[in-house]
Amino acid sequence: MQDYSLYAGCWVALxxxxSVAGVGATPEEAGRAGRLARPKARLQLARITPQAPYLALPQWPLALLRPFSADRRVWLVGGAVRDLLLGRPPHDWDFAVERDAAGLARxxxxxxxxxxVLLDAERDTARAILEDPLSRTPVTLDFASLREGTLERDLFARDFTLNAMALTPEGELLDPTGGQRDLAARCVRVTTPASFTQDPARLLRAVRTAAELGFHIxxxxxxxxRRHVPAIETVAAERIRPELLRILQAEPATTTLRQLEQLGLLARVLPEIAALRQVSQSAPHHYANxxxxxxxxxxxxEALQAHLRGREPLPTQTREVAAPSWAWTSLQAALLPHQTALLAYLVEPVTHEATRADLLRWGALFHDAGKASARTVDAQGLTHFYGHNAQSETLVQERFTALRFAARAQHFVGTLxxxxxxLTTLSDAPEVTRRAVYRFFRDTGDVGVAVVLLSLADILAVFGPRLEREYWQRxxxxxxALLAGAxxxxxxxxxPPRLLNGHDLQALGIPPGPALGALLExxxxxxxxxxxxxxxEAEAFVRAAREATAAAGA
Structure with a gap:
């Protein structure tokens, strides 16, 4: 975190x-100084609080709100205060208002x-959606009247101490629960012993918050x-889903998933996944369950995406996969020609809350979920899982329906x-033909590229240190070949652009019906x-098919 104590009470261009690019007594002065020093940089204007902890309060939206709060007290609360203390750009702008929060938002x-947007008339909560002048993206400001009568009681009613701090428009920090202490100690602590009873969704949120910040509980x-784990089953699916999405987004996700498993939460929110601990498998699998x-x-x-972004994976990621270093080197070389296209593909949103990269991790989590019901053991004692991929898709459909995922997300992960x-099947052939590429993407559509990436990750994890060079090269x-096709x-x-359409086929003597559609395909x-x-050539193909059909019916 930057030390802004030298600029206390001043405006700065960041x-x-x-880092500070310019300083001034007004935002205009700081902006001019910043543009002179760094003419090509995207600068943000902020005012440094006059007292410790010397926070950089961004001009937008905080300074703009000051004229609207002249007739009532307003405080910035929650995650935004925490992020400012951590030197991170805030994403959630929540304001506690002395009275008439909805009127202020309007x-x-x-x-x-x-x-x-009026969120809850009874609880006097509302939202203003504005455009950030820097990023040109929409930003939400949420306003809520004090629910407990006073600000201090309101803060104690929040989930964790690090989210229970408030800032006045002048930059005074209010911290009745010890949030600064816990930020320094890098720990997540409830504000009161009743926190999980008041809202059991906080059980998952505690784990997720620790994962995102790199803190401990x-x-x-x-x-x-631990005492309140069973209460998670009383939480609505619409509140569990976003927590799980963010848990899988926080790297390394497996560290957090293992913690959920150890706490007993995984068995209650994703029971089909937790049950896989008891499903054993034999060679060539590197892992026994x-x-x-x-x-x-x-x-x-995660490691594959790190390589695509040009950075080294976390040691825990490569250690868990246990594949040889040469396997990663050859993978990087194979993906390099498509690096830009792959990165653009992965950041594309599938729904408003999940990108393809996000859902790729859900595919990794569920890809073998069907093995529990598909497991058989042959006479030689070898384990088989025939048809487990279809069983896994069924489990995805059931769980994603229960968690109220959007249909597009369910389709994406189910197909995945x-x-x-x-890919394993295609690699057994001497070459991947054009016909094979066509059929692959005909069946998988825009999920196909993600299927390739998941398959590569799966093969690395299956064989681990026993991966053979010749097989990996195949x-x-x-x-x-598949990525080049895509x-x-x-x-x-x-x-390919259609050479003939349905009307053309009818003109060539093919009657309307299923046969016409099959012939077009x-x-x-x-x-x-x-x-x-x-x-x-297309017309000749159709005539030959028509004659073959006529001969078969004669």
């Missing part, structure tokens, strides 16, 4: 890394050209958490787990395979 929205809070293997696949997806063995060649040859081998596949390139 660079994106938080005034702010109207004056600053934003949108107003304070021992007494951990003991309270399916859950540890699934954890390793999650770590492999069902198809996760396709897998990478197959993966390269990113550089899509209009040729995945979605055959034509498209032959075109993708390179067997048909012109309209004339």
């Amino acid at each position: 660079d994106e890394d938080g 005034r702010v929205a109207n004056a600053l050209g934003g949108a107003y 304070e021992p007494q809070t951990l003991a309270l958490l 399916v859950l540890d293997h699934s954890y390793a696949v999650i770590s492999a997806t 787990v069902n198809a996760h063995m396709r 897998v990478l060649r197959s993966a390269g 990113f550089t040859r899509s209009e040729t081998v995945i979605a 055959q034509l498209r596949e032959a075109q993708a395979a390179g067997e048909i390139q012109t309209r004339e």
Whole structure:
């Protein structure tokens, strides 16, 4: 965290890394000084509080709110205060208001050209949605009237001490629960022993908050958490889902998943996953049970994405996968031609709360979930899981429905787990033909690239240190052919322009019906395979099919 004590009471222009580019008595002076010093930088104006802990209060939105709070007391509360103390850009702007919070939110929205949303008239909570002038993205400011009569009682009613601090518009920090102490100790502590009873969703939130911040849960809070674990089953799915999403986003996710498992929370929120601890598997699997293997696949997806971003994976990630270093080196080389396209693919949102990268981790978590019901043991004592991919898709559908995931997310992860063995099958062939590439993406659609990445992670985790070079090179060649099809040859081998449509086929004597649709698909596949390139060849293909059908019926 930057030390701003030298600039106490001044306005500063901050660079994106938080360093001071300019100083002034007013925001205008600081802005001019900053632009002179760093003309190409994206600068943010902030006022340094006149007293310790010398926080940088951003001009937007805090300074803009000051005129609206002249007739009532307003405090910035919650995660934004915590993030300012940690030197992180706040994402959640929550304000406690002495009275008429909804009226204040409406005034702010109207004056600053934003949108107003009444969240709860009875509890007097409302939202102003404004455009951040720097990023040009929408930012929400939530306003709520004090629920407990006084600010101090309101703060004690919050979940954890590090979220129970408040800032006045002048920059005075109010910390009745000891949040600063716990930030310094890097621990998550409940504000009162009744915290988990008041809201059992805090059971997951405690684990998630510790994971996101790299903190630990304070021992007494951990003991309270263990005592109240069964209460998580009373929490609505709509509140559990976002916590689980954020837990899987916080790297390394497996550290947090193991903590959920050890606390007994995993068995209550994802019982089909927790049950995989008892499902054993034999060679060639590096891990003796399916859950540890699934954890390793999650770590492999994280490490793979780290390599794509040009950084080294966390030691815990590569250690859990246990693959040889040469395997990672050759993987990097194989993915390098598609690095930019892969990164763009992964950050694409599937729903408002999850990107493809997020759902890839859910696919890693669920890809072998069906093994519990598909497990068989042959006469030689070897374990098999025939059809487990389809069983895994069924479990995804059931759990994602229970957690109220959007249909698009359910389809994405369901397709991902069902198809996760396709790359292994393709790698057994001497080459990946154009027809094979077409069929792969016909069946997987826009999930196909994620299927390739999950399959690579799965293979690394299956074999671990026993991975053979020759086999891995075959897998990478197959993966390269599929990725090239997706990113550089899509209009040729995945979605070639139609040479004929349904009306054309009817003009050639094919009657409407299922047979016409099937013939169109055959034509498209032959075109993708390179067997048909012109309209004339397509018409000849249709005539031959019509004659073959007539001969078969004679």
